[in-house]
Amino acid sequence: MTVALGISWKSSIKTWINASLEQGHSVESIIESLTDDGLDKEAATSAVHALLRGEMPNTSSYEYDPNPVLPDRIIHAHDRAIHALLRVEQPQLILFDNVLSGDECDQIIEMSKSRLQPSATIDPATGLFEQAENRASESCTFWLSENPLIDVVDRRISALMNCPLENGEGLQVVRYRTGGQYLHHFDFFPPNDPGSIAHLTDGGQRTATLIVYLNDVEAGGGTSFSKPGISFTPRKGQAVYFRYFNNLGQLDPATEHAGLPVGAGEKWIINKWMRRYPISR
Template structure:
């Protein structure tokens, strides 16, 4: 008979913090050799502990006074990651900021289908107003987008399962996928994907699912010139190549937010650019 030792306690609290469901945790413990009743009690207590202590407030790290501590990212190690139904190649890993570039997340046919089905649904993109929390159309984000509900159809559901496996983050913690289109000269100036903790408008967005913790941007076409995803603080840019993707993680287990994940979409200099983005939350979303 197994006992809930310190290592299991640690496992329980980190899975509660990651937003796992009680059922999936009980199943995992039973598979590891715990009796069903015992697993249920341990999981129940782990959720109680979280309910009794408020989570530390999220804070933006400061390189001078409070540097970001890089804990282990959930993405698996290795050069090839088995992501549900597809083998995905790793092209580059960066530790500071925590970033991984992938090839072949989507097939050419999947990219083409996602572009075609999005083309007629596009709307001018908005940006969250940090003061009000409302979505505003602003000049520094010249793109058009469409949101897909989670699991909206078979293709979206399959891609979401693949992304959850690739990023090793629960599917339920993901926002709906967003497809974005930039025409020639379209761009998105540098910004953070997390909600600024000190801005009153952020509470509206974090009320459900908590903070954003990581982003996966998938490129749906090859951009003829320009349109890289740029990380100005890190001095890094990722070229848009159909089926490839960039993952970056900006919140650690202590709820620090990494300012070196500042990023944007560089102006498209020739042709157009299509991307699909998955934002991941601390807890179940939607």
């Protein structure tokens, strides 16, 4: 016999699903366990998907809970002491100095050149990657800890963001040529887009981003946050952190941002996206 799960599904089931995702169990295996326990498949699937989207509807205003990033002036991140130069509380934004050395920036640019492909964005309906109209750049992704340098950078960023290594997507390197830009957008998967579920099922929602600047840009190319009205100038080795998913499962609308048009020369960055749960690899 199977039972249907009402809208207010028991919080113990929710806690159990959350713990299972945190332990790295796959969505399919969790749904299977729930159906083995007598839930109907559709109810089990929608319960897991509801949790993946975030427990709280975004009708109430975003609550700024404590940032997992340490509040210190200098953070000892894996192998490097990193200075926090500027902190904004609403939205939660931090500018860090010297996250990568000049030499590390140059090496990552060199390693990426032969791998770049035109950047894609996610189709809201299907979840498939499509040719980006709002994003004029090329990019490539490294596997987590793909080589010794990428491994050190992945570990350093994980320590800096105070988020487990396994919750991190592989480093994405982006090159914008003169005129290249990324129009205003959010980094999280829009919870109500049907296409988001395919991405949420492995790792859950994105929680925070670190953008590392790999070069000094000749002109333009800042990262602009329109709600607080702040823009960051690319500076080789520096990084901007922002967090948009809190412990209530809300998403911060004030983290909308853009990569401004590059006025002259090229702009190279790394994107590191952290997820709520470990990603299977």
